[in-house]
Amino acid sequence: MSSKSIGGEIIVTVNGTDHQLPSGSTAHDLVASLGLEGRPVAVELNEHVVPRVELPGRVLHQDDRLEIVTLVGGG
Template sequence: MAAELTLTVNGEPRRTAPGSSIADLVTNLGLDPKKVAVEHNGEIAPRSTLADVQLGDGDVLEIVHFVGGG
């Protein structure tokens, strides 16, 4: 098993540990998984499944987070 997975997140290369879920990645980015929308390999990942979806080497993600304000 590889020491790290190579991903593309919002167009930028990134590495993460094998066995990481989308929720793990989002948390490591300093974001709240309850306040993001994630596209995983071209498909929207339902927020309720982010902790269940394991990342794989070469995955491509687009993550959008919501910001409140007035």
């Protein structure tokens, strides 16, 4: 993966898959663009949890790695 942003876009990895976003996008923008706003999800950015209230202020950068998780059945 190139470490440079191209044409005002950045590429971040979300749940193991590359996603292209406009430069300057926040973690909240990403969650919203995936249709997950208001859903029970938690977000981890580069292996650190980002509390929900901090998502709008967290600007994403090229090559950031995110995990977006929810609760499922388990024992």
